[in-house]
Amino acid sequence: MSDENKDVMQEENQNILELVDEDGNTVPFEHLDTVQIDGEDYIVCIPYNEEEEEVTEIVLFKIDKAAESEDCLSQVVDENLAERIYQEFKKRNADQFDFEN
Numbered sequence: 001m002s003d004e005n006k007d008v009m010q011e012e013n014q015n016i017l018e019l020v021d022e023d024g025n026t027v028p029f030e031h032l033d034t035v036q037i038d039g040e041d042y043i044v045c046i047p048y049n050e051e052e053e054e055v056t057e058i059v060l061f062k063i064d065k066a067a068e069s070e071d072c073l074s075q076v077v078d079e080n081l082a083e084r085i086y087q088e089f090k091k092r093n094a095d096q097f098d099f100e101n
Contacts, residue, residue, distance in 0.1 A: 016048055019073065029059060032097075035088045042076065044089045060085050 017029045028048035035042050041063040046055050060076040076082050090099050 017043075017045065032058075033089055033093060034063075035085055035092065037081070037084055037088060042085045043073070044085065058086070058089075 015031045017031050018026050019029060021027050029045035030048045032044045032046060035044065043061045043063060045059045045061065047057065047059065060082050061073040062076055064072040064074055066072055076085065090097075
């Protein structure tokens with residue numbers, strides 16, 4: 001494998017988050033962007049699957065800042081907040097992704 005291909009693979013893998021679900025399973029997500037709404041940081045992710053080319057869902061997480069430990073992520077479940085995050089993500093990334101209306 002060429003050094004150029006290794007660099008591309010390493011760069012792609014830097015955007016992969018491995019989170020642990022409630023059953024203790026590791027679930028990979030691809031981090032697309034971090035947006036700020038009302039002073040809070042949220043990350044926009046998609047479930048990571050090397051074989052899947054079409055994105056059918058996004059997952060939004062709030063970054064919960066912990067004073068004494070690592071930051072934690074909690075999934076956004078409020079539909080109004082999720083819509084605001086998604087609209088900001090679309091605005092920031094209109095030239096990078098083909099969004100369906």
